[in-house]
Amino acid sequence: MSPSTRDLNPSQRILLGPGPSDVHPRVLRAMATPLVGHLDPDFIQIMQDVKALLKPIFGTNNDLTLAVPGTGTAAMEAAVGNLIEPGDSALACIHGYFGERLAEMAGRYGATVTRLELAWGEVFDVGNIEQALSAGDFKVVTLVHAETSTGALQPDIQEIASACHQAGALLILDCVTSLGGLPVEVDAWGVDVAYSAGQKSLSAPPGLSPITVGDRARHAIEARSAPPAVFYLDLLKLAAYWGENPSYHHTSPISTMYALREALRLAHEEGLSERYARHARNAQRLWDGLTELGIDLFIPESLRVPQLTTPLVPDGVDADEVRHRLLEKYNIEIAGGFGPLAGKIWRIGLMGNSSRAENIELLLSALSHWL
Numbered sequence: 001m002s003p004s005t006r007d008l009n010p011s012q013r014i015l016l017g018p019g020p021s022d023v024h025p026r027v028l029r030a031m032a033t034p035l036v037g038h039l040d041p042d043f044i045q046i047m048q049d050v051k052a053l054l055k056p057i058f059g060t061n062n063d064l065t066l067a068v069p070g071t072g073t074a075a076m077e078a079a080v081g082n083l084i085e086p087g088d089s090a091l092a093c094i095h096g097y098f099g100e101r102l103a104e105m106a107g108r109y110g111a112t113v114t115r116l117e118l119a120w121g122e123v124f125d126v127g128n129i130e131q132a133l134s135a136g137d138f139k140v141v142t143l144v145h146a147e148t149s150t151g152a153l154q155p156d157i158q159e160i161a162s163a164c165h166q167a168g169a170l171l172i173l174d175c176v177t178s179l180g181g182l183p184v185e186v187d188a189w190g191v192d193v194a195y196s197a198g199q200k201s202l203s204a205p206p207g208l209s210p211i212t213v214g215d216r217a218r219h220a221i222e223a224r225s226a227p228p229a230v231f232y233l234d235l236l237k238l239a240a241y242w243g244e245n246p247s248y249h250h251t252s253p254i255s256t257m258y259a260l261r262e263a264l265r266l267a268h269e270e271g272l273s274e275r276y277a278r279h280a281r282n283a284q285r286l287w288d289g290l291t292e293l294g295i296d297l298f299i300p301e302s303l304r305v306p307q308l309t310t311p312l313v314p315d316g317v318d319a320d321e322v323r324h325r326l327l328e329k330y331n332i333e334i335a336g337g338f339g340p341l342a343g344k345i346w347r348i349g350l351m352g353n354s355s356r357a358e359n360i361e362l363l364l365s366a367l368s369h370w371l
C-alpha cells in the first residue's frame, strides 16, 4: 500500500509541551457525535451551553462571551482587530514571544504601537505601566497573563487594569495558557477583553478559542468609524451568531464545538477550585523533582505559571537531543525554548488533562537516566 492510503495511525504521545494538551476520552467521544447543521436548534442550544460554561471560568457575566473559530491566535486577532482602528495608539507590554506577537498584530491593524519591553522571563510592575501610560494617549494596552515562551505569570492584573482605565485605555489580556488552569477573574480584575484557546489548560482539541468582551470594550467596538477589516472574526457579527436569533455568519466547526462543550463540562464536574489546586499540586511535584535532579528553574517560584515549567538546560546538555529521546523512547512531548531562550530552557506543560501525577513520575524518571 502506498503511504498515503495506509491507516491513520499517529504515535500515542503524552503531551507535556506548551499545547496541545491531552484530551479526555469523553472529549474524543464527543467529537464522534453525528453532525447537525450550524443553525440547527440543537446546535444553537449547544453554543448557549458553551457560553454558560465559559462564563464562570472567565469569572465574568459578560454577555459577549463566545468561542471564535480558530486557535488562540484567532482569538488574539479578534481582540486586536476589533478594538484597533487605523491611527489608534496602542501600548504593547512585551516580556516574551506572545507579547511581541500582540505588538506586531496591533501594528498590522494600523495602530501606532509603543513598545514597553522587559527581558524575556521578567514581569511588569504597575509602576512601569503607569509611567508608560502617562507618556501617551493610548486606546489599548496589550498584556500576556501567562507567557508560554518563558513560564512567567504576570501578577497584579487588577491594579494594571485600573491604571489602564484611569488613563482612558482598554486592557486586552492574553489568557491562552492561564484559562482553565489557574483563576482568571475578568470582572473582578476589570479586564476589558480576555481570550484563550481550546487546546491548552482547557484540554479540548485546537480549533475553537474562547473570548470575552466587557461593556467598555463593546462600546468602543460599536463606536468604530468603520467595521473591522477582519470579517471572519468580527465580534459584533459573531455576537449575533451566538445570540438569541442566530443568523449565518460562518459555518461553525461543529465537532470541535461538541468537544469544547465536553471539555468545559469536565472542568465544571471536577470543580474549578479543585482543578486549579490540581494544577498547582502537580506543578509543585514537578518543580521538586527537577530540583532533586539538580536542575534549576528559569523563573522564581513566586512568578511561575503552574501549567508551564521552564527548567534551565544544564551545562553540557544538548536540549534538543533530550527532547528527541523523550519523544522516541517514552512518547513524551516537551518543547524547547525559542528566541533568546533557544537551547537555554525546556518548556514542560502540565495543562488540563496532561496535569497528572503519573506523567510527572514518568518524565522525571526518564530525565534521571540522562542527567
Ligand SMILES: *Cc1c(COP(=O)(O)O)cnc(C)c1O
Pocket (backbone or CB within 6 Å): 018, 019, 071, 072, 073, 074, 076, 098, 144, 146, 147, 148, 149, 174, 175, 176, 177, 197, 206
Ligand atoms: C499558544 C499561545 C498563543 C497562540 O495560540 P495558538 O493556539 O497557537 O494560535 C497565544 N498566546 C499564548 C500565551 C499562548 O500560549
